[in-house]
Structures are given as structure tokens and as C-alpha cells.
Amino acid sequence: MKHVAVFAAGLLFALGLGISGMTLPQKVIGFLDFAGDAWDPSLALVMVSSAGVYLLLHRRVLRRPTPLFDTQFHVPDRTDIDAPLVFGSALFGIGWGMVGFCPGPALTALVSGQTQVWSFFVAMIAGMYAEGTLNVSNRIVTGRGEAVDG
Amino acid sequence: MEGFTPVLSTIGGALIGLAAIGLLFANGRIAGISGITAGILRPRKNDTQWRVLFVAGLLLGALLIRWVHPEAMAIRIDVSNAAVLLGGFLVGIGTRIGNGCTSGHGVCGVGRLAPRSLVASAVFFSLAVLTSWLIRHVAGGL
Numbered sequence: 001m002k003h004v005a006v007f008a009a010g011l012l013f014a015l016g017l018g019i020s021g022m023t024l025p026q027k028v029i030g031f032l033d034f035a036g037d038a039w040d041p042s043l044a045l046v047m048v049s050s051a052g053v054y055l056l057l058h059r060r061v062l063r064r065p066t067p068l069f070d071t072q073f074h075v076p077d078r079t080d081i082d083a084p085l086v087f088g089s090a091l092f093g094i095g096w097g098m099v100g101f102c103p104g105p106a107l108t109a110l111v112s113g114q115t116q117v118w119s120f121f122v123a124m125i126a127g128m129y130a131e132g133t134l135n136v137s138n139r140i141v142t143g144r145g146e147a148v149d150g
Numbered sequence: 151m152e153g154f155t156p157v158l159s160t161i162g163g164a165l166i167g168l169a170a171i172g173l174l175f176a177n178g179r180i181a182g183i184s185g186i187t188a189g190i191l192r193p194r195k196n197d198t199q200w201r202v203l204f205v206a207g208l209l210l211g212a213l214l215i216r217w218v219h220p221e222a223m224a225i226r227i228d229v230s231n232a233a234v235l236l237g238g239f240l241v242g243i244g245t246r247i248g249n250g251c252t253s254g255h256g257v258c259g260v261g262r263l264a265p266r267s268l269v270a271s272a273v274f275f276s277l278a279v280l281t282s283w284l285i286r287h288v289a290g291g292l
């Protein structure tokens with residue numbers, strides 16, 4: 001049952017991305033580009049609607065002693081605003097603003113079979129590997145490449 | 151799908167939110183696509199199977215969308231191939247350094263009113279708007 005539930009969540013997530021229009025970089029850029037000819041506010045509605053549903057329902061879920069198929073919730077509890085958070089999010093924003101793809105839509109759009117989508121995906125995976133190897137976030141915090149949390 | 155799509159975008163957004171709530175309810179995880187994907191690249195014991203299942207569901211959902219709503223796959227990218235590669239790399243490394251993307255920080259984190267996610271979302275939205283403006287209105291393309 002657990003497997004079915006997790007699989008179904010992924011499936012529903014992709015349906016939401018596709019129906020909302022977020023698999024289309026031109027539509028994302030249509031929102032990000034406030035100075036464009038025809039500004040498209042659609043992405044704002046996607047964010048308000050998705051985060052709104054989460055806002056309304058997550059407390060009810062987290063009040064339960066455990067999730068349905070696990071012994072504990074895996075929800076981050078950090079509240080510190082550190083340099084890696086800001087620096088990493090800035091790099092992500094630059095890449096997102098360049099092309100119009102963030103990770104979820106890029107993954108979903110792979111089935112379009114378009115070469116540029118696959119190029120973006122391969123480069124994104126390379127970027128993820130790069131951080132796994134370079135450990136930039138810990139270098140920023142400690143000035144060295146060592147893992148802070150072990 | 152070109153132009154303002156208020157109804158579809160609101161419904162689609164609600165489905166994204168429900169999917170993320172469903173994952174939290176089922177196995178207590180945050181539906182952050184960059185984190186889920188990166189976890190598959192660096193597998194840890196007993197932490198890989200759910201990620202693969204989620205991504206498999208995502209890809210099947212994508213195939214369904216391509217079938218019933220093909221407009222959602224009519225993708226147009228207005229920058230060069232070099233810019234696509236650089237953008238993809240920045241999205242990959244940036245989401246790992248910053249611990250999340252539009253889904254983990256933007257939907258789940260903002261939805262929980264988590265301070266780190268509110269800051270991250272403000273930063274990546276601002277930089278995305280600024281970058282898009284610089285490329286399309288100042289540089290005249292990339």
C-alpha cells in the first residue's frame with residue numbers, strides 16, 4: 001500500500017504540473033518577465049493554490065502520531081538563515097530565470113522527448129553531482145570542505 | 151496554454167498541493183523534487199525506494215498528460231543550447247546548496263510557513279525575475 005501511495009503522489013504531482021501549465025518554460029518566463037508584452041500571472045495562481053492547499057492541510061496531517069506507512073515524519077526543523085541557503089537559492093533563481101525550468105517541470109517534460117529538455121536535465125543532474133563532490137555549502141559555512149554534521 | 155489560464159492553473163496548483171500533502175500523509179516526506187532526485191543519485195540505505203517510486207509516478211503522470219493534454223508538452227525555450235546547459239547546471243547545483251527548489255521550499259516550505267523556505271523562495275523568485283529581465287530586455291537574448 002505504501003508503494004502505491006507514494007507512486008500515486010508522484011503521478012498526481014505531474015498531473016498538477018501539466019494542467020497548471022508549469023511544464024512550459026515559455027509560460028514560466030511569461031510570468032517572470034514582468035516587462036514582457038503580455039504578462040501572464042498564471043504562475044502566481046499555481047503557487048498560491050499549491051502552497052494554500054498545503055497550508056490548510058499540513059497541520060492536520062502533522063497532528064497524527066505518525067504517517068500512515070512510516071514510524072515518523074521527516075520534516076525539516078531548522079530555522080537558521082545561513083549563507084548556503086541564500087547563495088544556493090540565488091544560483092537556482094538565475095538558472096530558473098535563464099531557461100524557465102525548475103526541477104519538477106524539467107523531469108516531467110522529459111517525456112516530450114525534446115533535445116533541449118534532455119540537455120537541461122543532464123546539466124541539472126551534473127550540477128547536483130557537482131555539489132555532492134565539491135560540497136560548496138560546507139565550504140561556505142566552515143571555510144573548508146568538511147562536513148559539519150559528520 | 152499560452153496566455154493567462156486562471157482556472158487550469160488554480161486547479162493544477164491544487165493538485166500539486168494535494169500530491170505534496172499525500173506524500174506527507176503516506177510516508178511523512180517533503181515533496182521536494184530536487185531533494186528526491188538528488189537522493190537517488192547518492193543512495194542511502196532504506197532511503198532510495200520511495201524516491202524511485204515517486205519519480206516513476208511522476209513520469210507516468212507525465213505520459214498521461216502528454217496523452218490527454220498534449221498542449222502541456224508544446225515546449226518552447228527561447229535561449230541558446232549553451233544557455234540551457236548553463237541554466238540546468240545552476241538549477242542543479244543551486245538547489246543542492248540551498249537545500250530545495252520551487253516544490254520543497256516554494257510549495258511545502260511556504261505552505262508550512264517555514265522561515266528558511268520563505269527566505270529561499272524570496273531569493274530565487276527575485277533572482278529569476280531579475281535574470282529573465284536582464285536576458286530578455288537588457289541583453290536582448292542569450
